[in-house]
Amino acid sequence: xxxxxxxxxxxxxxxxxxxxxxxxxxxxxxxxxxxxxxxxxxxxxxxxxxxxxxxxxxxxxxxxxxxxxxxxxxxxxxxxxxxxxxxxxxxxxxxxxxxxxxxxxxxxxxxxxxxxxxxxxxxxxxxxxxxxxxxxxxxxxxxxxxxxxxxxxxxxxxxxxxxxxxxxxxxxxxxxxxxxxxxxxxxxxxxxxxxxxxxxxxxxxxxxxxxxxxxxxxxxxxxxxxxxxxxxxxxxxxxxxxxxxxxxxxxxxxxxxxxxxxxxxxxxxxxxxxxxxxxxxxxxxxxxxxxxxxxxxxxxxxxxxxxxxxxxxxxxxxxxxxxxxxxxxxxxxxxxxxxxxxxxxxxxxxxxxxxxxxxxxxxxxxxxxxxxxxxxxxxxxxxxxxxxxxxxxxxxxxxxxxxxxxxxxxxxxxxxxxxxxxxxxxxxxxxxxxxxxxxxxxxxxxxxxxxxxxxxxxxxxxxxxxxxxxxxxxxxxxxxxxxxxxxxxxxxxxxxxxxxxxxxxxxxxxxxxxxxxxxxxxxxxxxxxxxxxxxxxxxxxxxxxxxxxxxxxxxxxxxxxxxxxxxxxxxxxxxxxxxxxxxxxxxxxxxxxxxxxxxxxxxxxxxxxxxxxxxxxxxxxxxxxxxxxxxxxxxxxxxxxxxxxxxxxxxxxxxxxxxxxxxxxxxxxxxxxxxxxxxxxxxxxxxxxxxxxxxxxxxxxxxxxxxxx
Ligand code: ARG
Ligand code: GLU
Numbered sequence: 001x002x003x004x005x006x007x008x009x010x011x012x013x014x015x016x017x018x019x020x021x022x023x024x025x026x027x028x029x030x031x032x033x034x035x036x037x038x039x040x041x042x043x044x045x046x047x048x049x050x051x052x053x054x055x056x057x058x059x060x061x062x063x064x065x066x067x068x069x070x071x072x073x074x075x076x077x078x079x080x081x082x083x084x085x086x087x088x089x090x091x092x093x094x095x096x097x098x099x100x101x102x103x104x105x106x107x108x109x110x111x112x113x114x115x116x117x118x119x120x121x122x123x124x125x126x127x128x129x130x131x132x133x134x135x136x137x138x139x140x141x142x143x144x145x146x147x148x149x150x151x152x153x154x155x156x157x158x159x160x161x162x163x164x165x166x167x168x169x170x171x172x173x174x175x176x177x178x179x180x181x182x183x184x185x186x187x188x189x190x191x192x193x194x195x196x197x198x199x200x201x202x203x204x205x206x207x208x209x210x211x212x213x214x215x216x217x218x219x220x221x222x223x224x225x226x227x228x229x230x231x232x233x234x235x236x237x238x239x240x241x242x243x244x245x246x247x248x249x250x251x252x253x254x255x256x257x258x259x260x261x262x263x264x265x266x267x268x269x270x271x272x273x274x275x276x277x278x279x280x281x282x283x284x285x286x287x288x289x290x291x292x293x294x295x296x297x298x299x300x301x302x303x304x305x306x307x308x309x310x311x312x313x314x315x316x317x318x319x320x321x322x323x324x325x326x327x328x329x330x331x332x333x334x335x336x337x338x339x340x341x342x343x344x345x346x347x348x349x350x351x352x353x354x355x356x357x358x359x360x361x362x363x364x365x366x367x368x369x370x371x372x373x374x375x376x377x378x379x380x381x382x383x384x385x386x387x388x389x390x391x392x393x394x395x396x397x398x399x400x401x402x403x404x405x406x407x408x409x410x411x412x413x414x415x416x417x418x419x420x421x422x423x424x425x426x427x428x429x430x431x432x433x434x435x436x437x438x439x440x441x442x443x444x445x446x447x448x449x450x451x452x453x454x455x456x457x458x459x460x461x462x463x464x465x466x467x468x469x470x471x472x473x474x475x476x477x478x479x480x481x482x483x484x485x486x487x488x489x490x491x492x493x494x495x496x497x498x499x500x501x502x503x504x505x506x507x508x509x510x511x512x513x514x515x516x517x518x519x520x521x522x523x524x525x526x527x528x529x530x531x532x533x534x535x536x537x538x539x540x541x542x543x544x545x546x547x548x549x550x551x552x553x554x555x556x557x558x559x560x561x562x563x564x565x566x567x568x569x570x571x572x573x574x575x576x577x578x579x580x581x582x583x584x585x586x587x588x589x590x591x592x593x594x595x596x597x598x599x600x601x602x603x604x605x606x607x608x609x610x611x612x613x614x615x616x617x618x619x620x621x622x623x624x625x626x627x628x629x630x631x632x633x634x635x636x637x638x639x640x641x642x643x644x645x646x647x648x649x650x651x652x653x654x655x656x657x658x659x660x661x662x663x664x665x666x667x668x669x670x671x672x673x674x675x676x677x678x679x680x681x682x683x684x685x686x687x688x689x690x691x692x693x694x695x696x697x698x699x700x701x702x703x704x705x706x707x708x709x
Contacts, residue, residue, distance in 0.1 A: 031567035031636040032673035033555040034277050036193075037068055038137045040564055042553070047566050051270030051651045058653060059274075059564060062136045067653055068562065069256035071274050072131040072234075073197070074645055077560070079275035080131060080232070081647035083260065083655065084704035087234040087252035088206065089131065090688070091645035092660045093214030096230035099126045100208045101327075114210035116698045123204035123233055125245045131234055132180065132197035134562050143168055144183060144192040154536060161185075161192070172196050178242025186556035187546075188538040195561055200252060202235035202245045207698055209691050210603055216589060218599030219333040223341065223664035225584055225632045227683050231692075231701065258647055259706045260685055261654035264620065265569045265633050267582050272566040273637040273659050273680060275646025277558035280670045283542055285375065286355035287382040289671055293346035295386070296393055297339040299453070303397040304336040306445040314438050322598065324433040338667045345668030345677060362548055371544035374537055381534050388527040391458040392519070398446040399515040403430075403439045408486040409512030416500040424493070431489045440481045448473045460518035462510070484508035558640050565643075565680075567636030572679055574665045583684070585622055586610065586629040609694055618690035631687045633657060634679040640670055648682045654708055657682035 035043050037060035044056040060068045074080035078095035082088065093100075097111075103124050104110045117123040144164045148157055165183040172194065173179040181196045208214060208230040217226045235249035236242060243249055265271075281288070311329050315322040346352070359375055366372045400406065407430045414423040451459070451473060470476040485491045486508045495503065503509055546554055555563075571582040590610055594600040609615070615629050622628040639646070639659055648657035659682045662669065666678035692698050 031565075031675055031678075032638050032669075033553070034280070034558050034563035034565050034638055034640070035555050036137070037134075037274075037562055037564050043564070043566075047270075047272070050566065050568065052272065052566070053651050054653045065255040067256065067258075067274060067649070068134055070254060070258050071562065071647060072133055073276050073560070073562075074131050075129055077278065077642055078644045079642065079646040079659075081274075081645075081655065081658075082234070082254045082257040084257055084706075085253065086704055087236070087254060088257075088701065088704055089203070089232040089234055090647075090658055091230060091232065092658065093208060093211075093228035093230045094660070095645045096205065096208060096232065099124075099129055099205055100230065102126070103205065110208060111211050114208055114213070114696065115205065116207040116696045117205070118698065118700070120233075120251070123206050125202065125204050126232075127245070129203045130199050130201045131203055131232075132199045135179070135196045135198050137193055137195050137562070139191060140168060140183065140194045141192045161189075165192075168194060176241075184559055184561055186559070187542045187554070188535060190539055190543055191556070193561070198242060200234045200236060200242045202243060202249050204233050204235060205230070206233050207231040207692065207696060207701065209695065212602050213606070213691060213695065216600065216602065217592065219330055219337075220599060222330075222334060223337050223661055223667070225588075225681060226660070227632055227687060228660045229658055229683055229688050229691075257706075258649070258655040259653075259708045260689070261650050261652070261656045261709065262617075262686065262707050263650070263656075263709045264630065264686065265583065265650075265656055265684070267569050267571065269569045270566070270651040271568055271635040271637055271656070272564065272649040273639055273643060273646050274564055274649060275562070275639070275643045275659065276560050277563055277565075277640035278560050278642030280558040280640055282557055282671065282673075283538075283545060283554075284671070285378050285382075285541070286352050286359060287379050289346060289355055290352045291382065291386060291389070292671065293343045293352065295390065297343040299390070300393060300397055301336060301339050301343070303394075303446055303449060304332055306449070307332055307401070307442045308336065310438050310441045310445065314435060321435050321438070324435055325438065328433070337664050341664035341667035342670065343668075345665060345674060346671060348677075349668065349672055349674055351668070351672045362544070365548050366544060369544075371540060371547075374541045374544060378534065378537050378541065381530055381537070385527065385530040385534065387455060387458065388523050388530065391454055391523050392527060394450055394454050395515065395519055395523070398450045399511070401446065402443050402511065403434060404436070404481065404484065404486055405508045405512040405515075407434075408484065408506060408508035409516070411486070411492065411495075412500070412503040412506070412509045415495055415497055415503065418497050420496070423495070427489060427492055436481065436487060440477050443481075444474050444477045447476070458522065460514060460522075462514035462518065480507040480511060558642070560642055565637040565639055567638070567680075569633055569635045570679065571634065572663070572666075572677060574663070574677070580634070580663075581623075582634050583630060584632045585620075586631060587622060589631065603695070605695055614694065615690065616694060618686050618693070620686075629687060629690050630684040632681055633684055634663065634681050636675060636678065637680045638669060638673055638678065639680040643680070648680075652708075655685055657685050658688065 040059050041056040057064065058066055060066050070082045072080045072089065074091045074095055078091055080089045080091035083090050100110050100115065103115065144161055146164055148160050168183060169181040172181050178199050179196060180199045181194060184193050184195060186193055214228050214230065215226055234252040236252040238250055240253050308329065311325050315325050315329065363375055407426065411423045411426050414426065451467065466476050470479055481487060484507050486506060569582045571580050573579045589602060592600045593602050593607065613627050615627060618629050619627045620630050639662060643659050646659040647655050648659050650656045659680055661681040663679045663681060666674065668674065669678040689702060692701055
């Protein structure tokens, strides 16, 4: 609660009470929202009216074990959940991908073949991987703004916020072992919340299906229905406290773990996703949305299409190149597909004009108030910002993505600093997965686009000179790739700190460094200053929007803190005449099975199981009356990147699935949620169990779990 008493009361998702003291009521919006667990009492009535049978205290409590104690931030960007009394943890295959890959070699290709620890001893430690349990969260606005008065400048306010945050973090983390805290600004700094985590640093890999199961459908089916999980176990010291890896550590005993529902899902069933969504921008003004949907997304999509086309061409010609570029390709393709859905969704919804309408009404209401000038000021700042953001985004999708140059720049820096080992490690990783023709063709395509599409004012002097010298981007590429010694692993291996003059003259290193210098001097400082001004105005605009619509329940934008999203199992119609049912089954996998296509080549064992209909207790009756196995389901929960691996919970608080994606047609939900199109995609927990039981033969893991109907 602020000094000025602006937020007198926080019932619900921060319902603003104006200085006059009108208490706002919360209105229910169709399944939109990522709510703060500690304030869930404000939504619980709505949740219960939609079928949920537990209480707010069951979801989040600081006094007793609650569902929050079974949910973790996995690493720094995914969610996971505890599913046994012995610290067994479920997350997505792509969330554990890095760990699975690190343990993989040609002899033990766990990525390809999968991995299952058949005993505790075989569980594999993962350096650098930790999971964080939320101990508690709390509104600390008054503590953080202690000492602030409105006469102070923004810089002074920042420094007060910093000092107070540090002090608070220091105090709360002194309370026990393995504690980590953050203070997060919500609603653009209108509110501050403390998040106190207990972080466990010994997390071992227990099992992962082969990629042909865990990543079935690859990038083609990404944002649709790849199905994806891996299993870990949290270890603790003998007092159950966080500890770094040690042989003496024992499986962690959770305060709470999820019981697993075998009851299955039906259209209309209540669902609740508990996890860590990363970033949304639900309250930005029309101008910000217009930039995303009309400028940024189309530009980035076009640039990535060029790179993906080149990759695809060479990957289909050679198995070696396919392996080398599979992970890079997945990275480029993931956002590429998301942006397409986002752009289409924003256009379909008419978000820009709807926001413009809203802004007109807001402006009228704001006449004569402190909010009257916000929108025109924001608008003009956006106008000033746009060319800088555009230049940065173009830079990042073009020059900064040239593999050879980024590599050369980093190696030169390491060598000049005497870090030969670091340089050798970089080189080893780089050359293993590098194919020059892809890089060079991408260079020609994307740098030509840069020269053509980025306004001349933003062309680095260096680039102008090179282009004048060589006459065309493709000649420039011939020279750069032809002359750089970084295309030759043996020559690079012989480089030493003493060669730094030669290194800095190398065309690949120069390219990287010149572009970096240009960005640091001509783009970044301006963009940063303008963004800061915009964020400050958003603090007021956000408050203004809350006063303007006092009955609306505002949830804070996602910021990788724990949130509750709830909705129901529901199909959708992505296009005229088409309807997607809410549940998919093994039949869909079998329809696509194709030994000729890498992403659709399932393990023979699954084919055998299918032929024998050997589904055991995991069988259900499909729509055609035949026996099958459930695989994925979709629902209306509002989720985002970071929600991968989140538990999907039923009306009784039991686990029915594992969130891993959204349908690509609904990815504009980071900006506007559309109940008709926005669906999160989850793996049916019964497919996880089927895989563990029938495919992996790791049924000892099932014995740890608790099943209910
Ligand atoms: N779409 C998933 C998410 O947004 C990523 C799945 C990873 N797999 C892939 N093929 N790129 O992060
Ligand atoms: N796959 C995403 C993740 O890694 C979740 C998809 C989404 O953006 O909803 O978190």
